[in-house]
Amino acid sequence: xxxxxxxxxxxxxxxxxxxxxxxxxxxxxxxxxxxxxxxxxxxxxxxxxxxxxxxxxxxxxxxxxxxxxxxxxxxxxxxxxxxxxxxxxxxxxxxxxxxxxxxxxxxxxxxxxxxxxxxxxxxxxxxxxxxxxxxxxxxxxxxxxxxxxxxxxxxxxxxxxxxxxxxxxxxxxxxxxxxxxxxxxxxxxxxxxxxxxxxxxxxxxxxxxxxxxx
Ligand SMILES: C[S@@+](CC[C@H](N)C(=O)[O-])C[C@H]1O[C@@H](n2cnc3c(N)ncnc32)[C@H](O)[C@@H]1O
Numbered sequence: 483x484x485x486x487x488x489x490x491x492x493x494x495x496x497x498x499x500x501x502x503x504x505x506x507x508x509x510x511x512x513x514x515x516x517x518x519x520x521x522x523x524x525x526x527x528x529x530x531x532x533x534x535x536x537x538x539x540x541x542x543x544x545x546x547x548x549x550x551x552x553x554x555x556x557x558x559x560x561x562x563x564x565x566x567x568x569x570x571x572x573x574x575x576x577x578x579x580x581x582x583x584x585x586x587x588x589x590x591x592x593x594x595x596x597x598x599x600x601x602x603x604x605x606x607x608x609x610x611x612x613x614x615x616x617x618x619x620x621x622x623x624x625x626x627x628x629x630x631x632x633x634x635x636x637x638x639x640x641x642x643x644x645x646x647x648x649x650x651x652x653x654x655x656x657x658x659x660x661x662x663x664x665x666x667x668x669x670x671x672x673x674x675x676x677x678x679x680x681x682x683x684x685x686x687x688x689x690x691x692x693x694x695x696x
Contacts, residue, residue, distance in 0.1 A: 501534040
């Protein structure tokens with residue numbers, strides 16, 4: 483099967499329930515390299531908006547000490563994540579139905595050392611980003627880490643490609659768009675996080691590292 487849908491913005495191929503995202507296939511290695519230092523020994527990781535599930539499967543293969551909880555509001559994506567989990571020896575857990583625009587998304591879903599979310603907040607209404615930060619602030623304990631990956635607007639330093647991407651996203655859905663880095667830092671600060679690092683990634687993406695400090 484192959485087809486673009488308004489959420490995934492790319493052609494994904496499918497074998498059984500397992501989806502293959504061309505973008506995730508390309509960026510999973512640099513993402514894993516960059517985030518490795520932020521995954522403590524034995525880390526319990528919650529991934530929000532796991533999509534095909536390829537990031538978690540790749541990182542679990544590299545780190546046999548960690549457990550990885552996938553999630554997504556999209557049923558086909560959850561089925562794909564559960565299929566990729568078969569490669570991970572029980573350390574990639576059955577996917578949860580999480581929509582961060584729902585205020586209660588973080589209630590009673592276990593304890594985690596790290597939350598990771600890639601490529602979601604620009605293809606969802608801003609409420610998904612504010613809900614993501616607020617829920618993570620309720621869920622994580624002081625000292626835990628939030629890792630956010632994607633494109634951002636950075637004032638005059640914004641990449642031309644991200645300005646074009648922003649226009650294209652808004653033409654599909656006016657509530658979508660490449661988010662301002664400062665706005666994102668602000669909502670995480672409000673939720674009790676301190677911004678620790680901004681890592682430059684391929685194709686003008688950034689990995690933002692936040693630590694829960696309050
Ligand atoms: C472009 S895909 C990214 C998938 C994966 N993180 C990656 O980088 O390959 C965006 C994902 O965000 C999910 N999503 C959209 N709105 C969401 C929301 N409000 N809460 C959680 N996930 C959401 C979609 O279902 C989709 O799987």
